[in-house]
Amino acid sequence: MNQNYRDPLPSNIEAEQAILGAILINNDALAAVPSTFAMEHFYERLHQFIYDAILRGRAVGKGMNPVTVRSFMAPDAAYEKVGDMTVAQYLARLVSEAVSIRNVADFADAITGYYHRRQAMSIGDDAHDAGTKAEDELQFIDRIKECRDKLTAIVASIESRNDPQETLADTIDTSLDRTNDAVRGAAPVGIDPGIPEIMTLTGPWQRKQLIIIGGGVKQGKTALAMQCMFNLAEKMPVGLNSGEMSRTQIVMREKARRTGISSTRQLRGTVSDNEVEELLWAGEEMKRLQHIDIDCRRMTLDQIDQKITRLIGEHGIEAFFLDHIGKIQWTGKMEYEDEFKQGQRATSILKDMAQKHDIPIIALTHLKKSTFQDYQGRTFKERLSAAMNRRPTYRDLVGNMDKDADQVLVVFQARPIVAGMEPAENSDDYPVWEDAMNRVTGRADIILSLSRESEFPRRKEIEWDGKSTSYGPPYKQAMNARELF
Known part of the structure; x- marks a missing residue:
């Protein structure tokens, strides 16, 4: 047996022996071991x-005792010497000296605490190596960020370990308290994304939910998600990973929503002095929002998970947005799978993340390529009508919505589709097309296509301003209306 527990590295060999002895006495004691506890938490290799x-x-259903354990150990470990004892003698000693099977959870907690201390010391060594051996500043930054992420994960693990465990009775009482608060208007049960049409469809968004926002190309799904994100940031810190746009594009779009000055005009500088003042005002207003972390790198799901862990530890974010599932960085075998399998994998893991981190995760996804094809009809008017009235469903989205999503919202705008069907200007069909364009411009549908909480499918029509890429009434008008209430 390795005797290096006398080295300075922190450990609790007595707790390790006690938990193993208790489990060997009564295998049912395993049920009391926390699900997060793992074999690597033990300091002693044996x-x-x-x-x-x-x-x-x-x-495999075997009863484990000092005799049967050895048959499941590798030969080199099973015949290892433990001082003057054989492994068989040591196992018997663990049982004979076991204290109590009632304290298994406490033993596991003590062992885990020392494991975290050893982790922290190892990270300290990594930081020292980064400072002395990094070849350049970029490598140094990368290695220090890795150290920071590992330390944040330790803190998050310790905090979750120390959280009081809620019983079923506690959960029932808590749910009733929250409902009573909502009835009295004391507090909403969940978070309000700030768009009344969405609140009507989904109700407040809840912790642990995976909320999917889907739509076709140029249908406005990103605009809807960003509008919700900035609305949430008025009251709480949030995070975003965007593989679609840069930070500058995201900020300019939000300034466009607040001022009505399009991001195109902002980029070209075709704004008046008064409009410059408006943009400055919008920027100052945005600076007063809660913390918003915007990361525009393509990331793997593991990196997204680590990012959320760090943001919760450092800033206490209460929601995370991902734009979008198709931009996730894949490695290994999944890199070569089709988008359907990648989407299924993504929604499954994102749902697990929402549960793990106790926050809503809002993920965007696109429609299957075949969704808007082959509009049937003998005449142009019939084909145009089919294009205007076809509404996508959750089955048209990339990902496993039935299994993983709590709420699925689909954004639909007929205008881009109708615009792409423009006939020759001097044709008989042109007036029909022009009338259709007038009817669909400035309008969009938000469709609740799937929900674990509400009746579906349902939809709400909403105003859409293509220049400012925003939904609902103009920002200032909405703010004035809110102040009246």
Whole structure:
């Protein structure tokens, strides 16, 4: 047996022996071990082998005791010497000296605490190496960021470990309290995305929910998500990973929503002195929002998970936006899968993340390429009508909506589709097309296509301003209306 527990590295060998002895006395004690506890939390290498053997034996329905454990251990570990004892003698000693099976959770907590301390010391060594061995500043920054992310993960793990465990009775009481608060108007049950049409469809967004916003190209799904994000940031810190736009584009779009001055005009500088003042005012107003973290790198799902962990630890974000599922960076075998399988994998893991981090995750996804094809009709008018009235459903979206999503919103605008059907200007069909364009311009539908909380499918028509890429009434008008209430 490795005797290096006398080295300075922090450990609690007694707790490790106690938890193994308790489990060997009564295998049912495993149920009290936290789900986050893992074999690598043990400091002593032999204890890791013993615990792993117990888990593998129980997985196939075997009763694990000092005799049967050895058959699930690798030969080199099973015949290792523990001082003057054999492994068999050591296992028997663990059982004979076991204190209590009632304290298994406390033993696991103590072991995990020392594991976190060793992790922190190892990260300190990594930081020292980064300072002394990094070849240039960029490599130094990358390595220090890795250290920071690891430390943040430790803090988050410790905090979740110390959170009081809520019983079913506690959860029932809490849910009733929240409902009573909502009835009295004391507090909303969830968060308000700031767009009345969405609130009507979905109700307040809840923690642990995966909310999908889908739509076709140029249908306005990103605009809808960004509008919700900036609305939320008035009251809470939020995070965003965007593979679609740069930070500058996102900020300019939000300034366009607040001022009515399009981002195109902002970029070209075709604005008056008064409009410059308006843009400055909008910028100052945005600076007063809660923390918004905007990361425009393509990231893997693991990197997104680590990012959320860090943002919760450092800023306490209460919602995270991903734009979009098609921009996730894949590695390994998934890199070569089609978008359908990638989408299924993405929504499954994103739902797990929402549950793990206890926040809503709002993820964008696009429609399958075949959604807006082959409009049927003998005449141009019939084909035009088919294009205007076809509404996508959650089945048209990339990802596994039935299984993973709590709410699925689909944005639909007929205008880009109708615009693409423009006939020759001097044709008989042109007046029909022109009339259709007048009817669809400035309008959009938000469709609740799937929901675990509300009746679906339902839809709400909403105003759309293409120049400012915004939904609903103009920003100032909406703010004035809000102040009246």
